[in-house]
Amino acid sequence: MVQQDPEPAGDPVLEVAGVNKSFAGVHALRDVHFALRPAEVHALIGENGAGKSTLIKVMTGVYRPDAGTVRLAGRARDFRNPLEAQAAGISTIYQEVNLVPLMSVARNLHLGREPRRFGLVDVARMNRQATEVLGRYGVHVDVTRPLRSLGLGAQQMVALARAVQVDARVVIMDEPTSSLEPREVETLFSVIRSLKEQGIAVVYVSHRLDELYAICDRVTVMRDGAVVHTGPIAELQRLRLVSLMLGREMATVREKGTTAFDADRHNRQEGRPALRATGLTVRHRLHGVSLDVHPGEVVGLGGLLGAGRSETAKAIVGALATEEGEVEVEGRPLHRRSPAAAIRAGVVMLPEDRKIEGIIPNLSVRENISLAALPRLSRAGLVSQAKQDEVVRFFMDRLRIKASGPDQKVSDLSGGNQQKVLLARWLCLNPKVLLLDEPTRGIDVGAKAEVQALIDELAGEGLGVLLISSDLEELIEGSDRVVILKDGSVVGHLAGEDVTEEGLLDALATAPEDPAEEPAAGTVGDSSAEPGPAQQAAGATDPAGPQGPAPVKENQR
Amino acid sequence: MTSTAVTTAGAATGTARATLGERIAPQIQRRGALAVLVLVVVIASATSSTFPTWSNISSILGNNAFVWVLALGMTFVIITGGIDLSVGSMYALGGVLGAYGATHGTWLAILLPLAVGAAWGTVQGLLVAKARMAPFIVTLVGLLGLRGLLQAVTDEGATTYLVPRHSHFRSLGAGTWTPVLIVAALFALGALLLTRTRFGATLTAMGGNENAAVLLGLPVARAKVLVYLLSGTLAAAAGALGGARLGSGVTTIGVGYELTAIASVVIGGTLLTGGSGSVSGTVSGVLLLAVIHNLIDHYFSQYGSAFTDTVNGGFLAVVVLMQTLLSRTQQLE
Numbered sequence: 023m024v025q026q027d028p029e030p031a032g033d034p035v036l037e038v039a040g041v042n043k044s045f046a047g048v049h050a051l052r053d054v055h056f057a058l059r060p061a062e063v064h065a066l067i068g069e070n071g072a073g074k075s076t077l078i079k080v081m082t083g084v085y086r087p088d089a090g091t092v093r094l095a096g097r098a099r100d101f102r103n104p105l106e107a108q109a110a111g112i113s114t115i116y117q118e119v120n121l122v123p124l125m126s127v128a129r130n131l132h133l134g135r136e137p138r139r140f141g142l143v144d145v146a147r148m149n150r151q152a153t154e155v156l157g158r159y160g161v162h163v164d165v166t167r168p169l170r171s172l173g174l175g176a177q178q179m180v181a182l183a184r185a186v187q188v189d190a191r192v193v194i195m196d197e198p199t200s201s202l203e204p205r206e207v208e209t210l211f212s213v214i215r216s217l218k219e220q221g222i223a224v225v226y227v228s229h230r231l232d233e234l235y236a237i238c239d240r241v242t243v244m245r246d247g248a249v250v251h252t253g254p255i256a257e258l259q260r261l262r263l264v265s266l267m268l269g270r271e272m273a274t275v276r277e278k279g280t281t282a283f284d285a286d287r288h289n290r291q292e293g294r295p296a297l298r299a300t301g302l303t304v305r306h307r308l309h310g311v312s313l314d315v316h317p318g319e320v321v322g323l324g325g326l327l328g329a330g331r332s333e334t335a336k337a338i339v340g341a342l343a344t345e346e347g348e349v350e351v352e353g354r355p356l357h358r359r360s361p362a363a364a365i366r367a368g369v370v371m372l373p374e375d376r377k378i379e380g381i382i383p384n385l386s387v388r389e390n391i392s393l394a395a396l397p398r399l400s401r402a403g404l405v406s407q408a409k410q411d412e413v414v415r416f417f418m419d420r421l422r423i424k425a426s427g428p429d430q431k432v433s434d435l436s437g438g439n440q441q442k443v444l445l446a447r448w449l450c451l452n453p454k455v456l457l458l459d460e461p462t463r464g465i466d467v468g469a470k471a472e473v474q475a476l477i478d479e480l481a482g483e484g485l486g487v488l489l490i491s492s493d494l495e496e497l498i499e500g501s502d503r504v505v506i507l508k509d510g511s512v513v514g515h516l517a518g519e520d521v522t523e524e525g526l527l528d529a530l531a532t533a534p535e536d537p538a539e540e541p542a543a544g545t546v547g548d549s550s551a552e553p554g555p556a557q558q559a560a561g562a563t564d565p566a567g568p569q570g571p572a573p574v575k576e577n578q579r
Numbered sequence: 580m581t582s583t584a585v586t587t588a589g590a591a592t593g594t595a596r597a598t599l600g601e602r603i604a605p606q607i608q609r610r611g612a613l614a615v616l617v618l619v620v621v622i623a624s625a626t627s628s629t630f631p632t633w634s635n636i637s638s639i640l641g642n643n644a645f646v647w648v649l650a651l652g653m654t655f656v657i658i659t660g661g662i663d664l665s666v667g668s669m670y671a672l673g674g675v676l677g678a679y680g681a682t683h684g685t686w687l688a689i690l691l692p693l694a695v696g697a698a699w700g701t702v703q704g705l706l707v708a709k710a711r712m713a714p715f716i717v718t719l720v721g722l723l724g725l726r727g728l729l730q731a732v733t734d735e736g737a738t739t740y741l742v743p744r745h746s747h748f749r750s751l752g753a754g755t756w757t758p759v760l761i762v763a764a765l766f767a768l769g770a771l772l773l774t775r776t777r778f779g780a781t782l783t784a785m786g787g788n789e790n791a792a793v794l795l796g797l798p799v800a801r802a803k804v805l806v807y808l809l810s811g812t813l814a815a816a817a818g819a820l821g822g823a824r825l826g827s828g829v830t831t832i833g834v835g836y837e838l839t840a841i842a843s844v845v846i847g848g849t850l851l852t853g854g855s856g857s858v859s860g861t862v863s864g865v866l867l868l869a870v871i872h873n874l875i876d877h878y879f880s881q882y883g884s885a886f887t888d889t890v891n892g893g894f895l896a897v898v899v900l901m902q903t904l905l906s907r908t909q910q911l912e
Contacts, residue, residue, distance in 0.1 A: 103793075105798075116794065122791055123787060125784060134780075134781070134796055136780060138777075142771065184795075
């Protein structure tokens with residue numbers, strides 16, 4: 023490893039000690055300790071629900087901790103709102119640009135601290151200053167235009183300029199690059215380096231491991247609301263980082279049987295795939311994703327948060343507009359791309375968040391199941407009650423839905439049974455391909471096993487299944503093949519014997535490209551990606567040191 | 580990592596060019612009402628002999644000016660994404676309180692309505708900002724409740740307060756120039772408040788993206804209370820001045836004025852969803868509606884006032900449709 027910055031000395035500028043925070047009895051943070059030193063870039067990572075966002079919100083005054091302290095430069099602080107944290111020198115850049123799109127660029131940059139003369143806002147000076155400040159960030163635009171006329175990257179730069187412009191001691195960046203082009207990422211990095219030179223500490227949240235290794239000095243890994251690791255990032259192998267994040271010691275997981283899956287029951291049919299997607303591209307999200315699902319097989323979609331798994335499923339059914347790419351069902355291309363067209367063609371998706379995108383809580387089990395099938399169950403616009411009952415009964419038995427009867431309200435059912443109701447809704451359409459996005463999230467263990475067994479059964483009956491799951495065991499044990507996504511591109515495939523947790527972790531930790539480059543589009547490698555030891559393949563061992571003179575000059579007033 | 584990082588330039592200039600539609604759309608939104616106003620005035624002046632006379636114009640201005648103040652307050656409220664339905668009732672109450680106050684002296688005639696308007700506005704603002712009630716509901720309560728209060732103050736309309744014949748209060752509403760100058764001054768101050776103060780920027784920001792405004796550290800809750808306080812005060816003041824002009828507190832006045840005010844604001848190019856708008860647009864909006872009413876009264880007097888309201892509604896529908904289309908054009912990036 024290249025020699026990293028000597029541990030930046032001195033007391034932490036921002037210190038969080040013993041912080042607890044819970045919402046409605048659920049622990050979001052558990053005894054969290056986090057120390058940020060001056061002039062360091064500190065990576066904060068973890069999967070969804072690990073508590074990163076909550077920790078950030080505690081540090082920036084959005085939430086107040088239930089217990090524990092937040093110290094800024096050694097002094098205990100109790101921020102009651104974001105304004106107080108800002109005034110104390112903690113600036114935040116949020117993941118989605120949190121500015122006011124209809125107001126001018128200059129206004130956005132100065133909101134709340136406009137230059138004034140005789141008590142009135144000095145518009146001319148405000149615009150002049152804005153032009154000057156943004157110029158330093160490489161954003162050359164007419165600052166009197168509304169913010170929304172700018173590209174997302176430029177908007178993010180405005181947010182960054184705004185955050186730094188206050189006399190910040192700490193700048194917190196929550197996935198600042200999620201909407202940036204590679205070139206803009208470089209600009210961001212040079213800004214971060216110059217912040218560092220000025221002694222400003224940066225908390226950097228991102229799921230892109232390449233970026234973390236390129237810009238960060240130390241890393242804190244969170245899982246389930248607790249800090250599981252803190253240390254110099256250069257000393258932490260990628261593979262180890264990923265396994266810390268996912269909570270999997272690669273060595274310890276060997277014995278099967280923790281899930282109800284039995285992939286032998288699947289009935290894969292060679293020949294024409296039930297679903298074939300080629301070159302799906304969505305700006306900033308997906309770069310030429312291709313995959314196919316055969317009848318009777320379960321294809322897992324692996325990847326970390328933000329890799330583009332849900333987006334892929336949504337792009338396939340047409341819920342997300344694609345710029346390029348084609349979808350074929352049993353060899354026939356889908357011409358018009360919309361969820362309705364996909365359903366007609368036999369491709370249905372079980373969405374990730376069943377509360378928001380799935381069930382209609384106040385309707386009965388019967389209504390929820392038969393909703394999508396109504397056109398088929400009706401004649402001349404009238405719904406045949408008898409037919410409807412027949413179908414509903416059949417699926418309630420078949421999926422072992424535990425309800426007092428078809429008339430029970432769906433909101434009264436348990437999470438697992440709600441999920442089965444949703445599954446039944448799609449199954450009564452006789453689909454050919456089922457896209458399952460986190461089918462067992464948030465349901466209890468028993469129901470989980472039942473849903474998993476059901477997936478097996480369906481695949482046994484010849485249905486093609488695309489399975490998205492953050493539960494590694496579920497993904498590995500449920501899938502016949504795994505397609506691995508990273509930053510919106512397919513970076514590997516696992517098949518047959520290689521479908522193991524180690525293989526997956528390897529593939530996730532391996533970075534096939536130079537971090538600064540645009541991820542190469544298309545598929546890398548065919549069916550069996552190299553499951554060998556990960557790190558040497560990639561540029562994992564070269565964290566960008568302090569090389570590369572920052573082209574951005576002083577960027578503070 | 581071999582690629583050295585030297586790319587500051589060109590981070591984001593890709594959107595420098597906008598299509599013709601994108602460039603024109605905001606202009607129509609901002610100045611559309613003014614353009615239509617000029618057009619209508621020119622046509623009316625050319626075709627009618629009575630429209631361009633001073634007596635007609637002075638009656639348009641003098642008789643309506645105070646009511647326009649409701650639209651000024653409404654502009655602020657709508658820009659924050661809220662609505663204030665109570666201003667019509669407040670206008671009537673302000674007139675009665677002004678007339679009642681005038682019997683005890685000019686100062687009371689001015690201060691009493693202002694105090695009541697400010698107090699009521701503050702209560703509404705607190706309910707919206709702190710109790711997080713919907714502005715529509717809170718101010719609907721205002722609309723009904725203030726009418727009730729009005730009935731109580733006037734013994735269900737039995738008592739009429741007259742402004743004493745020689746009170747200075749009367750002179751505030753007399754003639755054409757005094758009302759016009761007072762109202763013009765209020766609008767000028769309002770424009771300054773909206774565009775050149777941090778308070779004004781906060782109002783626009785919270786209407787555009789309230790969540791962002793909070794995270795940016797703007798005093799959103801305070802601004803919310805203040806905007807309803809401002810609207811209530813302006814409405815009561817307008818009512819009092821109207822009472823001064825009429826010489827008495829008229830309890831039946833002001834019904835539906837809140838809707839006319841909302842219409843003027845929206846016609847003036849302020850987004851009903853908040854986040855964008857201007858006082859100058861509202862000026863165009865109120866003038867346009869006033870001129871159109873005047874023309875309708877003139878040409879279609881045999882159809883009565885029902886026709887006026889229909890035109891009013893149709894006009895509003897067209898404008899809102901236009902706004903929807905325009906903002907859609909602007910979002911197509």
